[in-house]
Amino acid sequence: MITDMDCEKLLLVQAEFDGEIDAADAVRAMSHRQECAICRAAYADLEAARHLMRDDAPRYRAPDSLRRALAAGLATRTPAIPRKSTLWREGGIFAAGMAIAAAITLMIVTPEQHDMLDQIVAGHVRALQPGHLQDVVSTDQHTVKPWFDGKLDFAPPVKDLATDSFPLLGGRLDYLDERTVAALVYRHDKHVIDLFIWPENGNATPQNAGHHGYNAVHWRENGMNLWAVSDLEGAELQEFVRRWRATP
Numbered sequence: 001m002i003t004d005m006d007c008e009k010l011l012l013v014q015a016e017f018d019g020e021i022d023a024a025d026a027v028r029a030m031s032h033r034q035e036c037a038i039c040r041a042a043y044a045d046l047e048a049a050r051h052l053m054r055d056d057a058p059r060y061r062a063p064d065s066l067r068r069a070l071a072a073g074l075a076t077r078t079p080a081i082p083r084k085s086t087l088w089r090e091g092g093i094f095a096a097g098m099a100i101a102a103a104i105t106l107m108i109v110t111p112e113q114h115d116m117l118d119q120i121v122a123g124h125v126r127a128l129q130p131g132h133l134q135d136v137v138s139t140d141q142h143t144v145k146p147w148f149d150g151k152l153d154f155a156p157p158v159k160d161l162a163t164d165s166f167p168l169l170g171g172r173l174d175y176l177d178e179r180t181v182a183a184l185v186y187r188h189d190k191h192v193i194d195l196f197i198w199p200e201n202g203n204a205t206p207q208n209a210g211h212h213g214y215n216a217v218h219w220r221e222n223g224m225n226l227w228a229v230s231d232l233e234g235a236e237l238q239e240f241v242r243r244w245r246a247t248p
Contacts, residue, residue, distance in 0.1 A: 134170035156182035193230040200225035
């Protein structure tokens with residue numbers, strides 16, 4: 001029996017928080033929480049517990065002997081033979097895929113990066129709600145790029161990847177990491193890709209991570225911090241990043 005202190009979807013809150021439901025269900029769960037104080041409070045309790053463990057739990061550095069043993073084990077491990085991929089069917093594209101595997105690494109998520117990943121995925125999910133995806137709707141990079149003039153204190157790089165099956169849909173302003181950022185919107189088949197951009201010095205090789213049923217790739221180049229996020233399969237999102245970086 002559902003009382004005023006219960007909700008029939010309460011048990012899904014933990015699954016959503018742990019990223020154990022798919023992208024469509026995650027969007028529905030987020031929309032439900034906007035209307036349900038019980039589930040909203042449960043989600044807030046989980047977040048508070050996670051932050052409490054991160055901030056107050058003791059941390060111990062692994063001894064050097066353990067680090068050396070792990071490094072030696074990884075160095076001597078026989079690599080598994082990869083299965084034939086259906087994503088790269090042609091020889092040239094398969095070679096490019098091998099380059100992706102070498103260039104894009106798995107993100108070792110620190111507490112700070114996990115908080116940023118939370119923001120990135122939440123921003124993407126918010127944008128998927130009706131009427132929030134684009135502030136400027138255009139497939140023309142020469143229309144989208146000037147739209148940001150005067151709205152940001154930097155000029156985001158805008159690229160059209162229509163010939164690579166990742167057409168530009170437009171852009172919008174978003175708010176991440178305590179600042180206003182640019183969000184470029186792309187599409188691949190029926191999937192939406194958000195590319196968040198803001199200034200940050202230094203360069204970093206692309207790293208991929210998964211969170212709440214979404215995939216994200218993070219890298220830095222040419223004075224910009226970039227996060228691509230989508231419900232695409234990880235390999236397809238990595239392919240988007242590779243083609244975006246390769247386009248002038």
